[in-house]
Amino acid sequence: xxxxxTTRQLEVYELIRHLIVDRGYGPTVREIGDHxxxxxxxxxxxxxxxxxRKGLILRGANKSRSIQLTDSADRRPHSxxxxxxxxxxxxxxxxxxxxxxxxxELLFRDDRFILRVSGDSMINAHIADGDYVVIQKRDTASPxxxxxxxxxxxxxxxxxxxxxxxxxxxxxANDEMAPIYVKEAKVLGVxxxxxxxxx
Numbered sequence: 298x299x300x301x302x303t304t305r306q307l308e309v310y311e312l313i314r315h316l317i318v319d320r321g322y323g324p325t326v327r328e329i330g331d332h333x334x335x336x337x338x339x340x341x342x343x344x345x346x347x348x349x350r351k352g353l354i355l356r357g358a359n360k361s362r363s364i365q366l367t368d369s370a371d372r373r374p375h376s377x378x379x380x381x382x383x384x385x386x387x388x389x390x391x392x393x394x395x396x397x398x399x400x401x402e403l404l405f406r407d408d409r410f411i412l413r414v415s416g417d418s419m420i421n422a423h424i425a426d427g428d429y430v431v432i433q434k435r436d437t438a439s440p441x442x443x444x445x446x447x448x449x450x451x452x453x454x455x456x457x458x459x460x461x462x463x464x465x466x467x468x469x470a471n472d473e474m475a476p477i478y479v480k481e482a483k484v485l486g487v488x489x490x491x492x493x494x495x496x
Contacts, residue, residue: 302351308333309344310353313364323364408434409489412445412455418469419443419455427494430455432486443488448479458484 302310312332317323324332329341345364348354357363414428422443424430430445438444444458446467456467456477467477 302348305333306344306347306351309341310348313348313354314366317364317366410434410486413494414455418471418474420471422470424455424470424491425494429492429494430488431490431492433489434486436484438484438487445485445488446482447485448482453485455488 309329312329313323326338326341326345329344330336330338333341335341345354345356349356352367355365355367357365410432412430412432414424414426414430417426432445435444438458440459442458443455445453445455446458446465447453454467454477456469459466459468459476464478464480465482467479467482469476
């Protein structure tokens, strides 16, 4: 790669790659200019156009953070998509987003994703507000498994999965909270790991 880039182009590319891999999204033209003390935005854009021509980045029109790595660019191998926030209290939709969190080989698998917990309904299972749970993608679960379940209205929550005769009980791990009862729900995945926030 270095043989096809100027020194400054390589430096700009490494900054872009570092921010996308570690932060989850690329820099703005202004951030690149500030980092390298390039006063003219046009000077930065020239470097970006060169990297785009050489197949290392893609840029979207009229978007301030639209720089993306191409499929051929370097990426850290042991990261998983940060899929959003999952409720451990009142239910809320788990949403897709581009951030990635790197927990290296300990938890990495292509069929897993990460959710950040919001709320304290799983506190007795040692899962606190702000913690991360690693979810194995599954559409079924054994009774009593800790799952991310989605109700028909699109809400998702982290709870213990208990199918009953005419309903499903989504059981919190908090003695002060009542279970959620629904007629039907969809399993999005089973919890296979927890990473404590701030640890």
